[in-house]
Each structure stands twice: as structure tokens, then as C-alpha cells.
Amino acid sequence: MISMEEVTASAPGKCILTGEHSVVYGLPALAVAIDIRAKVTVKSYENGATLIHAKQFNKKVCLPLKPDRNLTIDKDLQPIYVSVVKTLEFLKIKDGVEVLIDSSLPEASGLGSSAAVSVATVKAVSEFFGIHLKESEISTLSFESEKIVHGSPSGIDNTVSVYGGGILFKRGRILKVKTSNNIPLIIGDTLKKRSTGGMVSKVRENYLKYTAIFKPILAAIGKISLQAKKFLEASDFHKLGELMNINQALLESLGVSSIELEKLVYAAREAGAYGAKLTGAGGGGCIVALAPLARCQNIASKIIEAGGKPYITRITDTGVKIE
Numbered sequence: 001m002i003s004m005e006e007v008t009a010s011a012p013g014k015c016i017l018t019g020e021h022s023v024v025y026g027l028p029a030l031a032v033a034i035d036i037r038a039k040v041t042v043k044s045y046e047n048g049a050t051l052i053h054a055k056q057f058n059k060k061v062c063l064p065l066k067p068d069r070n071l072t073i074d075k076d077l078q079p080i081y082v083s084v085v086k087t088l089e090f091l092k093i094k095d096g097v098e099v100l101i102d103s104s105l106p107e108a109s110g111l112g113s114s115a116a117v118s119v120a121t122v123k124a125v126s127e128f129f130g131i132h133l134k135e136s137e138i139s140t141l142s143f144e145s146e147k148i149v150h151g152s153p154s155g156i157d158n159t160v161s162v163y164g165g166g167i168l169f170k171r172g173r174i175l176k177v178k179t180s181n182n183i184p185l186i187i188g189d190t191l192k193k194r195s196t197g198g199m200v201s202k203v204r205e206n207y208l209k210y211t212a213i214f215k216p217i218l219a220a221i222g223k224i225s226l227q228a229k230k231f232l233e234a235s236d237f238h239k240l241g242e243l244m245n246i247n248q249a250l251l252e253s254l255g256v257s258s259i260e261l262e263k264l265v266y267a268a269r270e271a272g273a274y275g276a277k278l279t280g281a282g283g284g285g286c287i288v289a290l291a292p293l294a295r296c297q298n299i300a301s302k303i304i305e306a307g308g309k310p311y312i313t314r315i316t317d318t319g320v321k322i323e
């Protein structure tokens with residue numbers, strides 16, 4: 001198999017504007033790709049094995065090309081390994097690769113860092129061997145490692161990371177949403193890590209206990225996403241912000257908000273955001289605030305005062321790409 005000297009691919013993180021958790025129950029969610037990316041470089045590795053070096057975890061391991069049942073793999077590196085193995089299997093390639101991960105996305109914080117790493121890994125490995133996979137193939141292969149990280153995810157994270165831009169996602173079906181990229185998104189990280197799988201299970205337990213109450217809440221969130229799509233397309237950020245605030249209240253009722261998240265949400269709103277809510281699985285992780293450019297710095301300062309770490313970012317149309 002002919003291969004290049006090295007190939008670097010990158011993929012964006014994602015931010016769910018409306019509809020996390022309800023998307024797991026087959027309802028629509030609205031998400032955008034954000035301009036914070038994970039980069040993956042692939043080169044040849046002679047020993048017929050996979051060498052994974054993940055800078056964000058400060059970890060480096062050498063693993064066999066074919067996993068056997070007795071293999072124990074570091075939890076942080078397992079999804080990256082699965083992305084490599086699944087891609088090589090799909091391409092029917094038996095050569096070793098070295099994979100260097102360099103991600104600017106905070107881990108386990110709701111911004112789709114694991115999906116971005118996995119998507120960029122699939123792209124970099126396949127292009128290293130000169131094979132151009134379709135976007136849908138990259139998404140399907142990266143979803144394999146997402147299932148290992150998150151249990152039973154909806155697939156929204158890997159989808160947004162592959163395609164970029166705005167996406168209305170429902171049961172694996174995607175509708176591209178036209179967005180203005182000029183609107184800044186202010187992310188506030190509580191710096192409290194949490195597991196998406198754990199939060200999804202928590203909602204599931206409550207859902208089974210209070211099904212008659214939870215069903216209409218989830219359905220209302222689904223309706224929010226359909227309306228939010230229209231406001232995003234029309235650049236009506238006032239109304240989109242209002243819907244984000246309503247969504248936050250409903251997420252609170254599902255049991256996935258936290259005191260740290262609420263502090264950042266209120267800090268952003270009081271500093272002039274159109275709207276603010278948790279983004280991703282909740283329980284910790286990040287909030288997203290929508291605001292006019294002039295108010296961004298003030299909102300970022302208030303997020304710091306409230307104990308969080310701000311990122312001012314934008315929607316990006318660029319999904320996975322070769323650097």
C-alpha cells in the first residue's frame with residue numbers, strides 16, 4: 001500500500017444549541033460546529049503495530065494492530081485505538097501507524113472532544129493510505145469509538161464534527177442549517193468533568209420512574225429545536241436566546257444542571273447574553289451563551305468571576321479536513 005510521509009487531519013468540536021438528551025429519545029436537536037479543533041497526525045510505524053501519542057492526556061502507548069481479548073487498554077486511549085483499528089479493518093490495511101493527537105478541546109466537557117479526535121483520526125489514517133472516504137463513512141467509523149466512550153450516544157457529536165456548520169439532527173438523519181458565522185458563541189467551562197454516558201443513564205432512570213412527566217418535557221425540547229432552527233436561519237438571535245433559556249429550564253427539570261452550571265448561565269445572562277444554557281450532557285462541563293459581539297468580553301469576564309473558564313468562539317462551516 002502506497003502511503004505519504006505523514007498526514008494531518010483536523011475536525012471541529014460541537015456545541016448543542018438546543019435538544020441535548022431529548023435527541024437520545026429520537027427527537028430533533030440543533031447543533032453547530034465550533035472553531036476549536038482536534039488535530040491528528042499519522043505516519044508510518046514499522047513494527048506492525050499502532051503507536052498512539054495523545055498530548056492532551058500526556059500518554060503514549062504501543063498496541064497491536066489486531067486487538068485480542070486479553071488486551072487491557074488505557075481508558076483514555078481506547079477510543080482512539082478503536083478508531084485506528086476500525087479504519088484499518090475497513091480499508092483492509094495491515095500496516096502499522098503512528099498517531100499523534102493534539103486537541104484544543106477540553107475533555108469530557110460537552111464540546112464533543114472525543115468525537116472530534118475520532119473523526120480526525122479516521123480521516124488522517126485513511127488519507128495517509130491515499131484513500132478518500134465519504135463523509136458518511138467517516139461518521140459511521142467514528143461512531144464506533146463514540147459508543148465505547150459514551151455507551152449509547154445519539155451520534156450527533158461525530159455527525160457535526162464531520163460535516164461542520166449548523167445541523168438539525170434526528171435519529172441519524174441530518175438537515176444542514178444555514179447559519180451566519182458572525183455570531184459569537186461564548187462557552188463557559190465549569191472545569192468540572194463528567195461522563196456523558198453517566199448523565200444519559202441518569203436521565204434514563206428518571207424517565208423510567210416518571211415516564212408520563214418526562215415524555216412531554218422531552219417533546220417540548222424537541223419543539224424548541226424545530227423553532228430554534230428557524231431563528232438560527234433567520235439570524236433572529238433574540239428569539240434563539242429566549243429558546244435557549246427555556247431549554248435550560250427544561251434541562252434543569254431533567255436533573256442535568258448543577259450549581260456550577262447555573263452560576264455561569266446567570267452570569268452570562270446578567271452580562272447581556274441573549275440566552276445561555278448548559279451544552280452537552282450537563283452535570284458539569286460547559287454552558288453556551290449567545291450574545292452580540294460588543295458584550296462578549298464582559299460576558300467572558302463575568303464567567304471568570306463566577307468560577308468558569310471562558311472561550312469566545314464562532315460557528316465554523318469547515319468540518320473534517322486535511323491540514
Ligand code: MEV
Nearest residue numbers: 020021153154155280281
Ligand atoms: C452529547 O453531546 C449530548 C447528549 O444528548 C448525548 C447524545 O446525544 O449522545 C446528552
